Each structure stands twice: as structure tokens, then as C-alpha cells.
Amino acid sequence: MKKLLLATALTALGAGVAAADPVRIATEGAYEPYNLINDKGELDGFEIVLGNELCKRAELECIFVKNDWDSIIPNLQSGNYDAIMAGMSITDERREKIAFSENYTQPAPSSYAAMSADTPLDSGVIAAQTGTIQAAHVAASGAKLLEFATPDETIAAVRNGQAAAVMADEDYLLSQIGDGLEIIGDDVLLGDGIGIGLRKSDTELKAKFDAAIQSMKADGTLNKLTDEWFDGNYTPF
Numbered sequence: 001m002k003k004l005l006l007a008t009a010l011t012a013l014g015a016g017v018a019a020a021d022p023v024r025i026a027t028e029g030a031y032e033p034y035n036l037i038n039d040k041g042e043l044d045g046f047e048i049v050l051g052n053e054l055c056k057r058a059e060l061e062c063i064f065v066k067n068d069w070d071s072i073i074p075n076l077q078s079g080n081y082d083a084i085m086a087g088m089s090i091t092d093e094r095r096e097k098i099a100f101s102e103n104y105t106q107p108a109p110s111s112y113a114a115m116s117a118d119t120p121l122d123s124g125v126i127a128a129q130t131g132t133i134q135a136a137h138v139a140a141s142g143a144k145l146l147e148f149a150t151p152d153e154t155i156a157a158v159r160n161g162q163a164a165a166v167m168a169d170e171d172y173l174l175s176q177i178g179d180g181l182e183i184i185g186d187d188v189l190l191g192d193g194i195g196i197g198l199r200k201s202d203t204e205l206k207a208k209f210d211a212a213i214q215s216m217k218a219d220g221t222l223n224k225l226t227d228e229w230f231d232g233n234y235t236p237f
Helices: 047-056 070-077 135-141 151-159 168-175 201-218 221-230
Strands: 005-010 023-027 064-065 099-105 109-114 125-127 145-150 166-168 182-189 194-198
Touching: 005 070, 023 047, 047 064, 047 109, 047 201, 047 221, 070 194, 109 135, 109 151, 109 168, 125 135, 125 151, 135 145, 135 166, 151 166, 151 168, 168 182, 182 194, 194 201, 201 221
Parallel strands: 023 064, 125 145, 125 166
Antiparallel strands: 005 064, 099 194, 109 166, 109 182
16 A cells, blocks of 8 residues: 655644544645645645635644545545545546545536647547546547556656647646647536545534535635636636
């Protein structure tokens, strides 16, 4: 089992709240702007800042840990941490394994990127990250799916000619385009937005996170935070 790397702690204990084990939140640290490793070698990004605020509002002490994407759901199920905030879209397939909080983003477009605007997308080799909704979409499209463990590897596969194009969240691809790589084709809407992944048995923790997300939606702070990290390229609540 992959070693979990302890990252940054979020302390948000309200007055009079009894001490409890910290809530451990897993993230990938490799999917900008949702989650990333900054110049100081620390976990950062939209979901880290959002997690801080949600834990504060829920009066929880939280700790972020870094975990590879391909084992992020199994390690949640095994109890290595308590929640996932890693750009994970809410899908019916994932709901069979874990529970989700309310979504904290609206369904966001997925897109293709390639080195040429006339690259065919319904045939040839298309790269996507393993276990993503984009990989499932490519597999069903008629194109040949080439899967990689990390998003960086999917981009490299297009640049080095292993794949004709890559499919991923448009927000991520916008952070990677340039030097010939461009977004092509039409946007594709997949999933029900992004939420916090939780064990199905953790109903109390889910209720606390749901209430915190609802409060951020109600007072406009979730839209404001999303706007800051996505440069206005998002659908507001």
C-alpha cells in the first residue's frame, strides 16, 4: 500500500468543542488548479483553501495527506484517511463504492487537447488518467484509450507522440496548453459536479461537510473562492 505523506494541518477547533482525532483529507497534489504542490513543496490549490474553510465552519480539526490517484478510493475504504478532496467528480459508478458530500463545483466541461486542431477524436489513441470519468468516456467513444497514472503523463504522451490527444477536465487542460498543445473539439459535460468523497458509514461527517458547503453557497463565499482560482471560468451556484 502506498505510503501516505503527511501534509499541512488545518486547525479549526471552536470554543468548547471536545478534542477528537483530526479528520484526514486525501488529495492528489497533481491536478492544478484543484490541488497542487507549490514552490515551497506544500499542498496548495483550490481544494486545499476550500478544505480549510469547510473545516473551520464545521468546527473540525483537519489534516491533508497526499495520496496517488489510482489508490485514493481503496485507501479511503481501508480507513487510511476519512475524506477525499481531489477533483473527484460525482458519478453513479463511484456512488456504488463511496458516499459524496454536496457538490462544491457545478458539472464542469471536459475537453480534448492535441498538437493539431484537425486531430480526429473518434479514432486513434486518446490519453486519459486512469480511473477518471474522461477515461470511461474515451473507452466508450470508439477511440483507443491509453491510460496513465498521473495527469502529467497524459500531457507528455501527446507531446511525445504516444497519443493523438488527451481528455481531461478543461480547467486542468487550460493550465497545460501552450507550445503547440491546444484545446480542440467540443466540450463534454460529465458527472454531477465535484464533491468530497466519504465512506458510506460516516453519515455524521457527511452531514457536517454538507452544512458547511451549503453555508458557503448561501453567503457567496464559494463562488468568490472558485472565481479566484478559476479566473472566472466556472458556473456559479
